[in-house]
Amino acid sequence: MGAVFVPQLPPERLKSVAQAADEAGLDELWLWEDCFLESGITTAVAALAWTQRLTVGVGLLPVPLRNVAITAMELATVHRLFPGRARIAVGHGVQDWMGQVGARAESPLTLLREHLTALRSLLSGRRVTSSGRYVKLDGVALDWPPPRMPELLSGATGDHTLRLAGELADGTILTGGSTVAQVRRARGLIDEGRARAGRTDPHRIVVYLHCATGPDAASRMEAERVRWGYDTMDGHGVAGGAEAVAEAVRAWAAAGADTVVLQPTPDDPDPEGFMAFAAQEVTPLVHD
Template sequence: MVTTGVVFRPEQPPEELRAAVERAEAAGVGELWFWEDCFRNGGLTAATSALAWSERLHVGIGLLPVPLRNPALAAMEIATLARMFPGRLTVTVGHGVLDWMRQVGAGVDSPMTLLREHTTAVRDLLRGETVTVSGRYVSLDAVALDWPPAEPPRLLVGARGPKTIELAAEVADGVLLDTVTDPDVVRRARELVGDAQVYAFAPLAPDSSAEQISARVGELAGAGADAVIVHGTDQAPGMPEDLSVFE
């Protein structure tokens, strides 16, 4: 059965978040997702608030740009959330928008190398391993978390191109395809990742009917998506008006 969820897009001001969380919780929505766009809402702070303001919502972050955080710090933050709210968190990491990364002085010559090194380090730290690595971008000397989660949260890699999709299957639990508009994108990803998880973001206008939403979810699930997460459009970033289909 396909997992469904909705996104609180970062174009929406943070003071509107609590009402959105309470609305999603009351409607029985399975998953509420956030992403981190420069220079808007922080993904980890939004996720923490949503978890604290709800009892059963599963919260996803998609995605955290790896150039912005040391992997040890990222693992510390993720582990803290995973321990406080066990079984209710999925985290995605990715390149981030490269122009934004350069804008804040965090651009790198090889984003793929950074993504591989960062994701591998975060994954291993969350598993409770002691990590020593001297890579091109990541350097850790016998680093281990004092409080690793008993069960690490699902870790995804955000991707569009085939090389990053393949990397997702290699170093993480699966891939998050952002802004999917074509089922063929999902089919190609499914072929590349094998048994790994395929999550798909799907843009739909907030006033889309339940029938339209169900049809879109079914279309992407039929193409191989394990989860379909619906979000508003650039012109209308709000959550769907009808949340009944996300129970």
């Protein structure tokens, strides 16, 4: 179980929300590197430093914005500073945003394949030379690789990217609003990629679930429906108390999600309280 610190909140709010999640016993706090709001690595390191036991995820770092050597350096540093407490994903990013900054790739799939391949090699401590279409390295090796290869996560939505995630990543992040049927289908496509690569190791799926609680939950969720362009919120999220949310989490887990991350509305009146709600009211019901 996890919850999102949505980047529509100002960065200075992160400390109190992260500490509230840590003190409440939440398993995971997830952050986004959405353009042009807040950076992923900076916020992750701050949240990790401000807390004691909380796992902090970043979903995700857009690869068109990042040289793979920088990505590897940042991930290696985070995993050495906070062993076992970070879950950081890479992915295509939103193509319109990538276009805004002049970083849109002609073949996002090729870029992600090259980035994931080089990133795994660098984090494994190997010296890498690559002359791909996008990733070009000449004898690059990290001086401070992590002691153990960390979990390498990829975001994915399309069929080809889901298969690629199964082939090259250790876990996949699915976007908020993914339905139970979409999670089930994604699991099948990921498994196709895993089979193609001969992989038998675990592959964890993380999915964000729109969630609102409190007396105005229904109206705030309706605003989310409009914002994201859904015909209905049925199947895309849940509004209500702990029992209703726990039931929804169990449904998404049964479809193949290993981690369900509750995504509050940007106008949630009590982000710190939402963390406690997820940890202390919903999680015990899920695990019963």
